[in-house]
Amino acid sequence: MSDPNPMSGAAPSARRAVLAAGAAVLAGGTLAACGGGGAEAPAREPGGAPSPEGSGAASGQAGGKTLVKSSSEVPVGGGVILKDQKLVVTQPTAGSFRCFSAVCTHQGCLVNKVANGTIDxxxxxxxxxVSDGAVVKGPATRPLPEHQIAVAPDGVISLA
Structure with missing residues (x-):
C-alpha cells in the first residue's frame, strides 16, 4: 500500500530545505509589498505639495516621488487633493507646505475639497x-495622518 504522505520517506533535511525555501519566498514577497515609497512615514515639519497628475517620477530628492511640479500649484490657505495617491498637500501660510492622508479617519472616505482653511x-x-490635519468638526475624532514632503529650490514638491 502506498504511503499517503509522499514526504514521509524523505530525509528530514530535505523537508527542512523545502520548508525553508517556501518560507523565504513568502518572506520576500511580504517585504517587497511593505517596502518602498515611505508614503506612510509620519511628518513633523512643513512639506511640499502633491502633483495633480501624481506621476510618481523621482524628483532627484532622497528617492521621493514627485507630487506637485511647482509649489505655485498649491494655493495659500488651501490645498490640492491627489486622489490617485490618496494625499492632500496644503499651504497654510505662504511658503509653508504640509501633506496629509486624504482618507478621512472617520470611515475611510476620500476628502473632496480644500477651502476656507479646512480639508472636507x-x-x-x-x-x-489645513495647517495640521486636526479635526475641526466631527464625526471624525482623529486627525489626518501627516506625511513628510520636501520642497526643492525649484518648487518641485515630493515625498521625502
Missing part, C-alpha cells in the same frame, strides 16, 4: 485643519 470629507461632514 463629503461622506459625513468631517472637516480638518
Amino acid at each position: 470629507c463629503p461622506c459625513h461632514g468631517s472637516t480638518f485643519q
Whole structure:
C-alpha cells in the first residue's frame, strides 16, 4: 500500500530545505509589498505639495516621488487633493507646505475639497485643519495622518 504522505520517506533535511525555501519566498514577497515609497512615514515639519497628475517620477530628492511640479500649484490657505495617491498637500501660510492622508479617519472616505482653511470629507461632514490635519468638526475624532514632503529650490514638491 502506498504511503499517503509522499514526504514521509524523505530525509528530514530535505523537508527542512523545502520548508525553508517556501518560507523565504513568502518572506520576500511580504517585504517587497511593505517596502518602498515611505508614503506612510509620519511628518513633523512643513512639506511640499502633491502633483495633480501624481506621476510618481523621482524628483532627484532622497528617492521621493514627485507630487506637485511647482509649489505655485498649491494655493495659500488651501490645498490640492491627489486622489490617485490618496494625499492632500496644503499651504497654510505662504511658503509653508504640509501633506496629509486624504482618507478621512472617520470611515475611510476620500476628502473632496480644500477651502476656507479646512480639508472636507463629503461622506459625513468631517472637516480638518489645513495647517495640521486636526479635526475641526466631527464625526471624525482623529486627525489626518501627516506625511513628510520636501520642497526643492525649484518648487518641485515630493515625498521625502
